Amino acid sequence: MRPEILFPLFAPITSLKGVGPRIAPALERIAGPLVRDLLFLAPHGLIQRPCLAVAEVGPEEVATLRVTVTEHLRPRSPQQPLRIRAEDETGRIDLVWFGNASRGIEGRLPVGARRLISGRVERFGLDLQMVHPDYVVEEARAGEIPEHETVYPAGGGLAPRLVRRFALAALERAPDLPEWQDPAWQAGRGFPAWLDALRVLHSPSSEADLSPASAARSRLAYDELLAHQLAMAQRRSHRRSGAAPRLPGSALAGRIEAALPFRLTPDQTSALGDIRSDLGGGVRMSRLLQGDVGSGKTVVAMLALGDAAAAGAQSVLMAPTEILARQHFETLAAPMEAQGIRVILLTGRDRGPGRREKLQRLADGSAGVAVGTHALFQDEVKFARLALAVIDEQHRFGVGERQRLLDKGEGVHLLSMSATPIPRTLELAAYGDLDVSRIVGKPPGRTPVATRAAPMTRVAEVEDRLVAAVLGGAQAFWICPLVSESELIDLKAAEQRALELQGRLGSRVGLVHGKLPPAEKDAVMADFASGKVRVLVATTVVEVGVNVPNATIMVIEQAERFGLAQLHQLRGRVGRGRAESACVLLYDPPLSDTAQRRLDILRRSDDGFAIAETDLELRGGGDALGLRQSGFPDYVFVDPFVHRDLILAAGDDARLVLARDPDFSTPRGQALRVLQALFDWRPETGMKGA
CATH class of the missing domain: 3.40.50.300 (P-loop containing nucleotide triphosphate hydrolases)
Known part of the structure; x- marks a missing residue:
């Protein structure tokens, strides 16, 4: 049973004021269906709005200005914007609105009115202007303009500012929960209380507060890790509690x-x-x-x-x-x-x-x-x-x-x-x-895969060599890259590559992709395994883990788009027999320093574990390693690179808790029950809500 203290957070988002049938679907796609999901929705940016004089503001700066309206410059044609001239004792600025956005603005900004305006300032010729100000308020309502404004994900017709309003409404619902962290650990790390950490999350005072390494974000990440580690430790303990058949070496x-x-x-x-x-x-x-x-x-x-x-x-x-x-x-x-x-x-x-x-x-x-x-x-x-x-x-x-x-x-x-x-x-x-x-080590007889990098300008030369090798009896993979968020665009690129190769090798070229029905995909893969298909062109959405010892060539287009660990996985599809094998990494120059280092490491090493560690160091957290595809937990606050030390600490803490208080009967144990319910990690599965 979920603790009653969490009921306000597990209410549907439609229980928040203003979240009706029109807004709810878009908000659910952005955050999730529960108030808790909005509470856990972290902003991804911060807009600083210092209150300045006109003369103090530079182009491309965001600022709040206290000005007096001096003139309305009405457009001479529908294509021109409405300009309202304003000034303070230090200078002049034009406020600009295009199209329908200008409706009613003259009434809100009569000549002689004192107003606070806030937005991005830019230069237009010799003049300063602010296009579509973010805020226009009377002096008595100055408190409506935040000095530090968080920027939230948006979409589905919802602007970031509206999402922010709902996130702050969710924060108001958050109860003051009993502390579940060990007091000595919390003090030693300088972690704030849970509710204080959430307040900093949604109302940061600087960019540093948005960093995953900040005290507030680290506190929330540790909470999430501890809830998960407790669930897994309980699952592990449960598995070991039952008897099992003895199957000795034979x-x-x-x-x-x-x-x-x-x-x-x-x-x-x-x-x-x-x-x-x-x-x-x-x-x-x-x-x-x-x-x-x-x-x-x-x-x-x-x-x-x-x-x-x-x-x-x-x-x-x-x-x-x-x-x-x-x-x-x-x-x-x-x-x-x-x-x-x-x-x-x-x-x-x-x-x-x-x-x-x-x-x-x-x-x-x-x-x-x-x-x-x-x-x-x-x-x-x-x-x-x-x-x-x-x-x-x-x-x-x-x-x-x-x-x-x-x-x-x-x-x-x-x-x-x-x-x-x-x-x-x-x-x-x-x-x-x-x-x-x-x-870690490879079985004897496996030949190292010679790995080379070449610019995409040499793709015709690579094709020529591949065709010659295939006509000589070789088999090859040709992997097409993730070129966009649209699988259809990715598929078009792969189809074009397959058509080019089929023009030279005919039916010996096969194509597999995510839109192909499973039976057809299996048939193409089986033809490749049997040798009927000599070149397999594949998109990145396809698992190509078939064992074809005769396959000795791997070509990867635009290799700089792939994670290092993913490139290593693809390279491992060749070199499975005794014949010499090669992997060609085609890239679009110029390469960034990180991409250059990634390709260099791949050329030097074939140790997947060392490569994975290096990839983590080079690219940090997020999903750089393709971790979601490898079963890595789908965390909310945890950055796997920044919070590596917290992962180990949470594991130690969870094991200690279960050793001392397996029934969660102490005051801290009761608080930890609330923590697990808050993040919804289930001991019976070790997964969220599964």
């Missing part, structure tokens, strides 16, 4: 490993040791196996699946797309079936008797391992004794979907896998409810 998995045509790398061996320690402990495993593209995560997972089979249990590996599921199936089936473990593939395409037979084998336990897509967590899929679930790219599945799979057994162990490197400093924010193992 001779069967040892035989699978011995039959591999290579030896495990030290990182793979270490990760497998972590997993086996969890599986044999009698407590549910919740582990993330994080490894670079091509680092060999699937092989480690296969050996864990072998341990489960040796213990007489079933296991499942779920992937987000059919292409990836088939890729995993092809990796697992032969080595596991050679040891007598039946592996089946279950996807949405299975129909009729074939599907019924697979479901029966899972239900009676004759199939030890199931590999598939979303089809695996459907209600009709039942297991005889499911004990281990492996989920590839877990962020591609919803929390509810993952849980539906785990609910198909008792105390099912969870192993998640991700190929998106997350900097260690952010790992706790993304995976605080999981234990993490890393595979």
Whole structure:
């Protein structure tokens, strides 16, 4: 139950005065449906309005002036603006209105009237003017012009000033909540009280108050992090509270490993040791196996699946797309079936008797391992004794979907896998409810990808070399950039590139994009995997994680538009076989210093984790790393770069709270319940409102 003290904040925005049926939809798109969402809507700018004399104001400055109206200069034609001349004892300025905005202005500004005007001053010839002043008020209403005015997001016909009015109305609804921060920590960091921090957020006195590093913003960020870390720590504790099947290391998995045509790398061996320690402990495993593209995560997972089979249990590996599921199936089936473990593939395409037979084998336990897509967590899929679930790219599945799979057994162990490197400093924010193992080194036989950068002016030369390589038997990716916010424009650019290449290579060129139906996309990807398609042109909205060892060329257009970690992910699609591979980064000169450093780092390093750390340092917070696509939390106040130290502190604080007060029965514990409800982080999911 939500604490009663929060009821005013969880009321709909329509409960605010002036938010009716016309305004509510636009305001909801800007902030959200609740008063709390408006309360948490941070301004993105600050307009300073110092009260100055006319002679003190320079062009392009914003100021408030106290003037007397001296003359109305009416337009000679409808195309000309209305000009009202005003002055103070130091100089003269023209107030200008165009078109319909001039209606009624002469009546509000009669000759001889004293008024306060505020807005941006500019020079027109030798004169100063203020076009469409932001404020025009009588002297008695001078208090209506703020000296420091925050600028809020706008849209849908709502001006920033109107959004500001509603945000301040939400602030008036905010109750004075009990303090949940540790007093010594709060004093040591110089954090204000919660309500005071919100007042500074909405009424900053300087640009410094708007900075994520300010005391007020840091206070709110820490609150949000603490609520999240508490939810994840509770989820972690709940998982560990239940018994789980013991799945010790096995001779069967040892035989699978011995039959591999290579030896495990030290990182793979270490990760497998972590997993086996969890599986044999009698407590549910919740582990993330994080490894670079091509680092060999699937092989480690296969050996864990072998341990489960040796213990007489079933296991499942779920992937987000059919292409990836088939890729995993092809990796697992032969080595596991050679040891007598039946592996089946279950996807949405299975129909009729074939599907019924697979479901029966899972239900009676004759199939030890199931590999598939979303089809695996459907209600009709039942297991005889499911004990281990492996989920590839877990962020591609919803929390509810993952849980539906785990609910198909008792105390099912969870192993998640991700190929998106997350900097260690952010790992706790993304995976605080999981234990993490890393595979950094690459398996033997993988050749480094030669990475080169070239200006877009050489694109014809790159095309010529690519065509020659393809005619010689090579396969290649050609990635088109995010050129605008419109996917249709992005698609047009990709289609044009595909047409150019098809003019030289014909049907050997395929195109995949976000508007393509899933079945058609899978068909093109399958043709690429089989070698029928030799060049795959793709937009950035498409997951191109198919394993094609024969693909040795990666061309990325306008590489300066991509994040460093994203470029590394794309580059990892080649170099998966023994043939020499190349990645060409095409860019539009001139490059900024940051873009130049980014491309230089990519040429020098192939360590995804080091690259992710560098990317964070170069580009700071926001979504520079593509963090939202990797399952990173969607925070309101937290900047992952600026608040890195707060992430670690909140994690420590959350663990200490649960160790000392697991039932939240102390006064601080009761306050922390309010905090969690305020941010809506749910302990049962570790997610917001899910």
